Amino acid sequence: MQQGVPSSRSWARSLVVLIPYLWLAAFFLIPFLIVLKISLSQPAVAQPPYAPTFDLTAGWAGFKEFVTNLSVDNYLSLTADRLYLSSYLKSLQVAAVSTLLLLLIGYALAYGMARAPKRIQPILLMLVVLPFWTSFLIRVYAWINILQRDGLLNQVLMALHLVDEPPAWLATDTAIHIGIVYSYLPFMVLPIYAALEKMDDTLLEAAADLGCPPWKTFWLVTVPLSRPGVFAGLLLCFIPIVGEFVIPDLLGGSETLMIGQTLWMEFFTNRDWPLASAVAVVLLLILVVPIVTYQHIERRRLEAGS
Amino acid sequence: MSAELARSKVSGAKRDFAPWNDPNARPLVRFDDVSKRFGAFTAVDHVTVDIHAGEFFALLGPSGCGKTTLLRMLAGFETPSEGRVLLGGEDLSDVPPYRRPVNMMFQSYALFPHLTVAGNIAFGPKQDGVPGGEIETRVAEMLSLVRLEGLERRKPHQLSGGQRQRVALARALVKRPKVLLLDEPLAALDRQLRENTRFELMHLQAKLGLTFIIVTHDREEAMTLASRVAVMDHGRIMQVATPSEIYEQPRSRFVAEFIGDVNLIEGTLAAIEPGRASLDSAAGRLAAAEPGDAKTGQQVWLAVRPEKVLISSGRPDHAANCVGGRVVDVGYLGDVSTYHVRLGSGLMMKATAANLTRMIERPIGPDDEVWLSWPPEAAIVLTR
Numbered sequence: 001m002q003q004g005v006p007s008s009r010s011w012a013r014s015l016v017v018l019i020p021y022l023w024l025a026a027f028f029l030i031p032f033l034i035v036l037k038i039s040l041s042q043p044a045v046a047q048p049p050y051a052p053t054f055d056l057t058a059g060w061a062g063f064k065e066f067v068t069n070l071s072v073d074n075y076l077s078l079t080a081d082r083l084y085l086s087s088y089l090k091s092l093q094v095a096a097v098s099t100l101l102l103l104l105i106g107y108a109l110a111y112g113m114a115r116a117p118k119r120i121q122p123i124l125l126m127l128v129v130l131p132f133w134t135s136f137l138i139r140v141y142a143w144i145n146i147l148q149r150d151g152l153l154n155q156v157l158m159a160l161h162l163v164d165e166p167p168a169w170l171a172t173d174t175a176i177h178i179g180i181v182y183s184y185l186p187f188m189v190l191p192i193y194a195a196l197e198k199m200d201d202t203l204l205e206a207a208a209d210l211g212c213p214p215w216k217t218f219w220l221v222t223v224p225l226s227r228p229g230v231f232a233g234l235l236l237c238f239i240p241i242v243g244e245f246v247i248p249d250l251l252g253g254s255e256t257l258m259i260g261q262t263l264w265m266e267f268f269t270n271r272d273w274p275l276a277s278a279v280a281v282v283l284l285l286i287l288v289v290p291i292v293t294y295q296h297i298e299r300r301r302l303e304a305g306s
Numbered sequence: 307m308s309a310e311l312a313r314s315k316v317s318g319a320k321r322d323f324a325p326w327n328d329p330n331a332r333p334l335v336r337f338d339d340v341s342k343r344f345g346a347f348t349a350v351d352h353v354t355v356d357i358h359a360g361e362f363f364a365l366l367g368p369s370g371c372g373k374t375t376l377l378r379m380l381a382g383f384e385t386p387s388e389g390r391v392l393l394g395g396e397d398l399s400d401v402p403p404y405r406r407p408v409n410m411m412f413q414s415y416a417l418f419p420h421l422t423v424a425g426n427i428a429f430g431p432k433q434d435g436v437p438g439g440e441i442e443t444r445v446a447e448m449l450s451l452v453r454l455e456g457l458e459r460r461k462p463h464q465l466s467g468g469q470r471q472r473v474a475l476a477r478a479l480v481k482r483p484k485v486l487l488l489d490e491p492l493a494a495l496d497r498q499l500r501e502n503t504r505f506e507l508m509h510l511q512a513k514l515g516l517t518f519i520i521v522t523h524d525r526e527e528a529m530t531l532a533s534r535v536a537v538m539d540h541g542r543i544m545q546v547a548t549p550s551e552i553y554e555q556p557r558s559r560f561v562a563e564f565i566g567d568v569n570l571i572e573g574t575l576a577a578i579e580p581g582r583a584s585l586d587s588a589a590g591r592l593a594a595a596e597p598g599d600a601k602t603g604q605q606v607w608l609a610v611r612p613e614k615v616l617i618s619s620g621r622p623d624h625a626a627n628c629v630g631g632r633v634v635d636v637g638y639l640g641d642v643s644t645y646h647v648r649l650g651s652g653l654m655m656k657a658t659a660a661n662l663t664r665m666i667e668r669p670i671g672p673d674d675e676v677w678l679s680w681p682p683e684a685a686i687v688l689t690r
Binding site: 221224 | 381403417420
């Protein structure tokens, strides 16, 4: 009986450890394998719209035939057409620029919040999260209204005599950046705020005591100690922005599409599931780079034990 | 003879160090009628005190008495609501903390978690633009001073509490401050380490010849470390004196009670003769030494330390002050025992006696009839 208790406990423990792996397998690995498989198929006028399909009843021979019918043609056509390359580049560029803007604005906001009196901090936190209470789509539509030629922004600019002619905002990259920065701001602010908020204020006094003026203390103490929050914010913003579809579709122009839009077009307009899947797999590979980099940095930080 | 002379010289130098008695001496630090209010709360209330170069000065008091606020005003983290803080005669009012030639050792140590031990110690000199080679030498010097050689590459979280405390000390000392401020520097250490570190601090201060100001709520710490102690309560300084003066000549009941155990007997001053005062109390007529500024008929308190009270089973002959009572409780502490005695008048008194013999059973125990006596010089008269 005494032996039974630890063994059943260790069984329960391994189950608990297993749960996240099962979750990852069911909701990430298996769907990914399906997408990978479709990306190696050929488009077909059928239901589902690709061939070959995987048939368990055909047995070993059927599986061998299935494998021989897979090909990397879709990946080759991704390189053949400049459209895809420019879409990827456009996405990375938009993501890089808006993530940088988000970092500047988000850090300032988070810093202000963490420096605010303790009792109003929950209110400020609430204000950051509050926009989530309205549908994301409605908020982006509202930006159309603000940015259109006779919209709120131009009315204000004209009233202040900052411009003579109302400039066109909609269907420009500026509109995409405005929309993205607005929508993703909480994802940048919250992790940075969390890092700054738990920082010990006596460290700032210690720096001052040792002869460090405030602006220098910011660079030597505050910034290094908020680094984990900054990295988390960068990842939380950069990765989904690369694959962003709704904001560029509603606010952006039609000349160069972001990869999310190209993906959507391949799926729904062209009904080319295999090619769309190939686009998605390559996108995933591109995004794995920053994730692995982040994990590498994070592991080094944990080992150095900061 | 020479060894004898040398020893007396060393202890003599220490004993003769009393710049506060020299009317011409110029203090290094001067708090000039300083007050600090936080909203309606007065943390520091019209404090005036001089601290001299080379002193180990202790600010002692219960928590919330304003001692830390006083220290933080010298460091520059708080601005006085009234009054001035002077360092070497210069008004510090407009000097920001990062330009003040004082350094602080924080109670929480406040070590930078992202920097190594060496990085923490080098932080101060780097701000002053000290060249890299010299920084290295000074960091190595400090590491050997606080005996942390070999740990320079560690991060603070990889150190024990005692090691962290020494890094904090090294970091505050490396800039050779005019005044080192220590905010409860030993509070986070366990008892054994605290006692050892106390002596290390004393040696360090003597060796470097710096001025140390320590904030503490631990009277033993203040008494052992300091050349002078300022006892604070409710934002005011109650008394500033050497540890022995504070203990033997407290000027108020608060100081007498805060610095160690004391018997306080309320009474009326009956007569004053040269070098002798007598008062009428519930325990009868008692004799004391100098009455200070008290006048006949005034309500006063007689203060006697328990270890100066002699406890005996038989009535002692020729005792100036002698009261009878019954032992209520005996607190056995090994080296000494404390006897709680209820006098015939109902008053409670304490007497401490050293346990000079190795007896398991003490000759005096609970419920015994005893006599308490003390010489007039052992008692002092307090008016507040």
